[in-house]
Amino acid sequence: MANSWHIGNTTVRTPYRLRDALIALAHSEYHGNLVGKSRESGFARLLHEKGILKAERIDQDDSQDFSDLGRKWRSALAQLGFVIQHLTRGHQKGIDPKYKDFIKEHPDFSGxxxxxxxxxxxxxxxxxxxxxxxCFLRALVAYRIPSVFETRYKFKQFSPLRHILEILKNFENKKAEPVIKFWEMAILQLTNPENGYDNITNHILKYREERERSDNKKRFDSEMRLKETCGNTTMARTLKDYADLNIRYFKATGLFQSSGKGITISPGKRILVEKFLENEFAVYDDNTYIKKIWTGAALPTDNKETAQTVIRSFVDNIKEFGEEIVLPKLEDKTPQELSIIRHDIEGRLSQIKENKFANKQIGNWEEILCYMLALENPRKKVPFNDEMISIPPGEAPAYFEWVLWRAFLAIDSLTNKPWEARRFKIDQDFLPIAPAPGRGPDLIFEFTDFVLVVEVTLTSSSRQEAAEGEPVRRHVAKIAEQHENTGKRVYGLFIALNIDSNTAETFKSGNWYKPDDSKLPLQIIPIRLDDFSKLFEAGFKAEGLSPNKIRELITECRALSNYDAPEWKRQITNEVERLIKQITKGK
Structure with missing residues (x-):
């Protein structure tokens, strides 16, 4: 049975979080000093404190051993060459003895x-x-298995990234759909170039045909994975996790975009892919690999002519959307300047596509509602058209912000840009990369005559008030201060699965005091997600939910804030139900 290969690990499913972890590591006592259980546990606690790693067991008992979590994050960073790998067992600090010869040749590296x-x-x-x-692309272009860092594989060295691109190229040559679907990735992880690309693609195309004829595709996929792993039930189950990982890490290179639950080559990156595949594959010895993976591989866009070609292809893409962009004289630019221009134009193209995405949300309200229902019941999959919607493991906080962002894009009438309304980052498929960073609101929606600050949380019980009470009020106050001279009233909407009465009590206070002791009135209400989702559904079934209805709800609920917190929560639910009846009757 072939070795199954994978990038990353199931603890670090989202590659973009590696940057946050790396920043935390670089500014901590563990930078270059991360060997041993106590330091590994300390690193896990650090990531938890920074909100990068979420682990309930750290909250429950901080004195326990969390070294396994620290090692998982450390391993993910080292695998792609973002930190120096540890090779010598028992070595604690300083230059790893196995790198001494390498350091002599390359003194720029610390070892x-x-x-x-x-x-x-x-x-x-x-x-x-x-x-x-x-950065991810340079890492994965350099990445090879087996290597001096990963010796467990028993096949000839190859590049997983190149392997997947060659398979997609073969699909195109065979006039087949050039997509690697999720269930196909689970099988392709068991292959390598030694299997022959003709054999691999024919095998997958046969799989597609047989699967299409199957009445129970889920069972068919399970049986296929079991067959490919020679009946090893544990490995067959693991293949699904590995497929998810590989798809995420390949997408992080920017070369791919989603196609259903699978991936295909992004049209805007086709030139780059073609140039990459033109170069003959190179097998690396240990020292060459160490240097390549630590510095990042050279890319076709490092060449001035190729960089100019890619930039012009992005400009052509922008013109297809009916917009113009003026380019400087590219021939006079250095490779570094061309790189900056390319990133800027790619960013502009992303904004154009995000505007298109935002305009489509009013027609996607039913899908948005299904994601809300999935958040309400994390263990349950919600049927939508021909697919089942669920929240990826460990990503509920990011998806909570993302689905509320989409909900208000669907409500429409925003005067700020879609990317100005969110503080979390999205990928090329408009999916969330991570929750919004701290020290600011999650979402800010500006309408013609008012501003709405939306904060969301999965935190419950009395911890909710401690974690959210003061920050939410401070964030709303900050936005209110910014709009004191614009004439726009600022409102706050705090949404959670459940509202703790202590949190409601905190939001009942309608005032915030500035440093000069002047008083700033706040208009914030807490609301359960299920109440908001019912209102959202009723509004769109009645041909749309207007921003003024949201403002009406907040105003009416604030008028009831003299009740004790438990009763105020009930009154807010009653107001939602009243508004739903009003919308349903067409008033």
Whole structure:
């Protein structure tokens, strides 16, 4: 049975969070000093404190051993060369003995395990998604298995990224759909170039045909995975997790976009892919691999002519959307300047596509509602058309913000841009990468005559008030201060699965005091997600939910804030039900 290969690990499912972890590591006592259980546990606690890692067991008992979590994150960073890998067992700090010869040849590298590498530093400094994707691309172009860092594989060295691109190219040559579907990735993880691309693609095309004829596709996929793993039920189940990981990490390169639950080559990156495949594959010896994975591989766009071609292809793409962009004289630019221009134009193209995405949300309200229902019942899959909607494991906080963003894009009438309304980042498929960073609201929606600040949380019980009470009020106050001279009233909407009475009590206070002790009135109400989703559904079944209805709800609920917190919560639910009846009757 073939070895199943995969990138990342099931603890670190979202590649973009590696940057946050790397920044935390680089500014901590663990940078270059991350060997041993106590330090590994400390690193896990650090990531938890920064909101990068969510682990209930750390909250429950901080004195326990969390070294397994620290090692998982450390391993994911080292696998892609963002930090220096640890090779010598028993070595604690300083230059790893196995790197001494390498360091003599390459004195620019420290050789100290778990210090950030040059490509790691590039990732830290990458402030935009295109720049981060380039770091992941350089890492995965260099990435080889087996290697000096991953010796468990028993086949000839190959590049997983190139392997997947060659398979897609073969699909195109056979006039087949050039997509790798989720269930196909689960099988392709068991293959490598030694299997022959003709054999691999024929095998997958046969799988597609047989699956299409199957009446129970879920069972068919399970049986296929079991067959491919020679009856190993544990490995067959694991293949699904690995498929999810590989798809996420390949997408992080920017070369791919989603196609259902699978991936296909992004049209805007086709030139880059073609140039990459033109180069002959190189097998790396240990020292060559170490240097490549730590610095990041050279890319076709490092060549001035190729970089100019890619930039012009992005400009052509922008023109297809009916917009013009003026380019400087590219021939006079250095490779570094061309890289900045390319990232800027790619960012502009992303904004154009995001505007198109935003305009479509009013027609996608039923899908948005299904995601809300999935958030209300995390263990339950919600049927929508021919698919089942669920929240990816560990990503509920990001998806909570994302679905509310989409909900208000559907409500429409925004005067700020879609990317101005969210503080979380999205990928090329408009999916959330991570929750919004701290020190600010989750979502800010500006309408013609008022502003709505939306904050969401999955936190419950009395911890909810401690975690959200003061920050939410402070965030709303900050936005209210910014609009004191615009004439726009600022409202706050706090949405959670359940509202703790202590949280409601905090929001009952309608005032916030500035540093000069002047009083700023706040208009915030807490509302359960199920109440909001019912209102959202009723509004769109009645041909749309207007921003004024949301403002009416907040105003009416604030008028009832003299009740004790438990009763105020009940009154808010009653007001939602009253508004739903009003909308249903067409008033």
């Amino acid at each position: 100290a395990p778990y210090e950030a590498t040059p490509n790691g530093i590039n990732l830290i400094n990458a402030n935009t998604i295109p720049a981060q994707q380039e």
